[in-house]
Amino acid sequence: MHIARCVKNGENMKKMTVFLVLFVLIASLCFGAGRADQARPEDFPTKPVQLIVPWPAGGRTDLNARLFASAASAYLGQPMVVINREGGASMIGGEFVARAAPDGYTLIAMTPGTNILPPLFRGAPYGALDFDAIGQIGSSTMIMASNPNRPWRTIEELIDYARRNPNQVTYSCITLTAPMMAFLMWADRAGVQLRHVPVNNDAQAVEQVLGGHVDIVMSSSVAPVFSHVNTGTLNALMVFSEERDNTLPDVPTAVELGFDVVVSPFTGIAGPRGMPVIVLERLRSVFNQVMENEEFARAIINSGENFDPRPGDEFFQIWQTNYDAFSDIVNRMGLGQQ
Numbered sequence: 001m002h003i004a005r006c007v008k009n010g011e012n013m014k015k016m017t018v019f020l021v022l023f024v025l026i027a028s029l030c031f032g033a034g035r036a037d038q039a040r041p042e043d044f045p046t047k048p049v050q051l052i053v054p055w056p057a058g059g060r061t062d063l064n065a066r067l068f069a070s071a072a073s074a075y076l077g078q079p080m081v082v083i084n085r086e087g088g089a090s091m092i093g094g095e096f097v098a099r100a101a102p103d104g105y106t107l108i109a110m111t112p113g114t115n116i117l118p119p120l121f122r123g124a125p126y127g128a129l130d131f132d133a134i135g136q137i138g139s140s141t142m143i144m145a146s147n148p149n150r151p152w153r154t155i156e157e158l159i160d161y162a163r164r165n166p167n168q169v170t171y172s173c174i175t176l177t178a179p180m181m182a183f184l185m186w187a188d189r190a191g192v193q194l195r196h197v198p199v200n201n202d203a204q205a206v207e208q209v210l211g212g213h214v215d216i217v218m219s220s221s222v223a224p225v226f227s228h229v230n231t232g233t234l235n236a237l238m239v240f241s242e243e244r245d246n247t248l249p250d251v252p253t254a255v256e257l258g259f260d261v262v263v264s265p266f267t268g269i270a271g272p273r274g275m276p277v278i279v280l281e282r283l284r285s286v287f288n289q290v291m292e293n294e295e296f297a298r299a300i301i302n303s304g305e306n307f308d309p310r311p312g313d314e315f316f317q318i319w320q321t322n323y324d325a326f327s328d329i330v331n332r333m334g335l336g337q338q
Contacts, residue, residue: 041276044104045078051269052108054093056086060221063303064137064267065109071296075289080107090114091124098126102272104279107134110270112178116322120330121176128323132275133316135287136268138305140221141245142179144171144186145234147209147216155190155237155257158216162192172197172205173218176335181326182240182263183218188329189259209234220265222247223304240264241306263322267305268315284312 051069055061062084069080085093094114100106108114108131115131118124152158162169173179175198187194197214199205202224208214210233217234219225226247228234236251241264244253254261269287271280290296291309300307310318329335 041103041278044276044279044282045076047105048079048081049076049105049107051080051082052093052097052106053082053084054086054090054108054114055084055111057084060140060303060305061109061111061267064300064305067296067299067303068109068137068269068290071290071293072286075286082109089118089122091118091122094118095125097270097272098130100272102132102274102276104271104275104283107269107271107283110266110268112265112322115270115319116326117176117178117181120323120326121335129316129319130273131270132273132280133312133319134269134271134280134283135291135312136266136308136310136315136318137291138300139241139264139266139308140304141306142182142240142263142265143219143222143225143245143248143251144183144237144239145209145217145219145225145229146237147212147214148232148235149212150215150235153235158237159190159192162190162194166193167195169194169216170197170214171195171216171218172199172208172214174199174201174205174220177220178263178265178322179218179220181329182261184333185261185263185325185329186240186254186259188332189261206234221304245306263325264306264308266308266315266318268310270315280312287312 051065053062053065066082069082072080085096090113093108097106097108110131115128119126119128146152146158152161171183171194173183180196197208199208202219202221205217205219206224206228209217210228217225222239222245225234225236229236229248236248238252238254238257239245239248240254240261242253242262244251271283288311297307
């Protein structure tokens with residue numbers, strides 16, 4: 001009888017174990033189904049969206065991102081929270097977003113310094129096009145200006161002088177950035193060789209020229225230059241935008257002067273590549289609503305940015321065009337990965 005009871009108890013234990021296993025499996029399936037139902041793309045968004053800024057707080061990109069996030073939250077139905085993930089010349093933030101789940105909850109404030117230049121020069125762990133473009137907010141007008149005491153007043157006179165004095169004319173800008181790429185593209189088309197003097201920011205480049213230490217400043221924006229142009233302490237030579245800048249309407253574009261170089265550093269919004277179509281469309285719809293907000297547009301303009309909204313597909317094409325143009329000049333000049 002003792003043996004029979006043991007056998008019977010053993011059978012009961014086996015039945016209980018099977019029952020528990022089945023219960024756990026069923027519960028897991030139900031719970032998983034519930035979670036999947038909650039995370040359906042068509043329900044997006046069901047929680048806050050984080051907007052990664054790969055640059056320090058307080059800069060131009062950070063300011064534009066915070067203005068956008070504040071406006072977008074009202075249309076999104078969920079808060080959009082700005083998070084600064086700086087470092088590695090913006091690659092830390094870029095990699096974080098490129099590797100994030102493509103569910104729409106992790107976005108990035110995109111500039112050429114994050115998705116165009118790091119893959120060219122710094123061996124970024126992601127490609128220039130490894131993101132889904134949501135839209136461009138604005139762009140900046142790059143400008144070339146010189147010390148007014150130099151023996152030229154126009155681009156034509158500068159080219160003539162530089163050809164007669166190769167590598168004698170100096171220019172200052174941040175190394176391996178959009179301004180430097182635009183300058184090299186122009187110099188290549190103009191057939192001149194100038195000597196680069198590296199600096200850490202546009203303000204330093206302006207100071208170098210004002211002090212007479214460098215001949216030319218290549219600035220990523222007209223903001224640190226236009227007051228000096230207006231007072232005559234800098235001589236504006238040309239801008240690299242599609243059209244003349246409203247703050248300096250008398251300064252011609254490179255295209256007007258016969259050089260097919262158009263480079264306007266952009267600021268926009270993007271996400272990890274591969275987001276569901278319905279999520280990407282929702283984000284682009286919210287983006288369009290923000291761009292139509294007059295208060296937002298005024299805030300961007302007041303920040304010194306050119307309000308230049310572009311839809312997602314067009315924004316992506318700008319990436320492609322910039323990357324191809326920069327790659328061409330980098331390869332032909334042997335700059336390679338630095």
